[in-house]
Amino acid sequence: MNDSDEGAGRTARSKRADARRNEETLLEAAAAVFVASGVEAPVRDIAAKAGVGMGTIYRHFPTRADLIIAVYRHQVEALAEAGPGLLATSPTPHAALGRWIDLFVDFLVTKHGLAAVLRSDDAGFDTLHAYFIDRLVPVCAQLLEAAADAGEIRSDVDAYGLMRGVGNLCIGADHDPRYDARRMVELLVAGLRQSRPT
Amino acid sequence: MNDSDEGAGRTARSKRADARRNEETLLEAAAAVFVASGVEAPVRDIAAKAGVGMGTIYRHFPTRADLIIAVYRHQVEALAEAGPGLLATSPTPHAALGRWIDLFVDFLVTKHGLAAVLRSDDAGFDTLHAYFIDRLVPVCAQLLEAAADAGEIRSDVDAYGLMRGVGNLCIGADHDPRYDARRMVELLVAGLRQSRPT
DNA sequence: TAAAGATACGGAACGTTGTTCCGCTTGGCA
């Protein structure tokens, strides 16, 4: 939260100029390759696209997960920050929850393979997993709690499980026209509704 | 396509005895390894466990998918055949659907990594994917239609999407105690309900 | 039963990945 912050002060800092340039180039190249070939694109492809060697990419981003986090950090932050606003401006907490989840789904399905990688049990992606959890689960929990307090939904659903379920539903949403992830998420969210407090 | 199977007249040429024995051994070894290390276990491990070479495994099962299909064929068939029975013995079609999906979930979550491999976009698993679709989607469609006809659920949900959604929800159900796939599937199925039965 | 031919086997070898390592290059500073 500090190393890339250059808003205040203008010192060149510890990093060498070429290193900073490379990091930037790498991020752009990775973003481009992710769009073109999905998040699981070979690291070599990214290095090639950026015109750097393998060593460089691993120096800046010790694991693929770090690179993915760096590329999508802004969008994840925006998603996390959108929660409270939705809660304030939506007619009901349940509506806010629905919209927020829509945003999450939009984010996932437009990043080829990201949902799959997110739930990967591969140890290398632990930090990616943890980042998403840390950043988004609390927001979801807040929305969920508000909706539960309003009596709109069951109160026995935890945010982690829901996020995970939604993420899972988004897996493979691209390259299978017959599968509509949004629709399934819609059903899942519908299933949250309180049957009806007599 | 001519010398491999002479259907008319003579019985198809029988395989060599050692080949048949190996195939059996291989199936047992694969089943054991799948239980121990998951469906994505290295092919070499299976070959080693069976005490055969790599060539042998690939001759009998040209792709990993074929091996997986062979190992789980019986269970998938049983699942497919259970559909009509449930429909006949359950109080309502929706209950039958729920139970059948429970069986499907049980099957998936007890096979480490199977759900993940099922939705894999890896071309090598196309035949596995197709097998599950061919065998299970029609059964699910029948249950779904019965429930829709009874006015219990929305009529605009297709079996393929639902199966796919349920399968997705089961991904990573093992090795994450915080995630309860059954619960999520339950919510999804609850979401199917018609909001107003007329 | 023995030879011939078909069949199947083992495992080395290949291609593709992620990741590490190390000798060389180069930016930043005195």
Next chain:
DNA sequence: TGCCAAGCGGAACAACGTTCCGTATCTTTA
């Protein structure tokens, strides 16, 4: 200008799925 650590490129390594082919074994036939 010259030093030297930060940084770089890409070869090298390990793990995987898959293919290939020389060899061993089974089956058939004389």
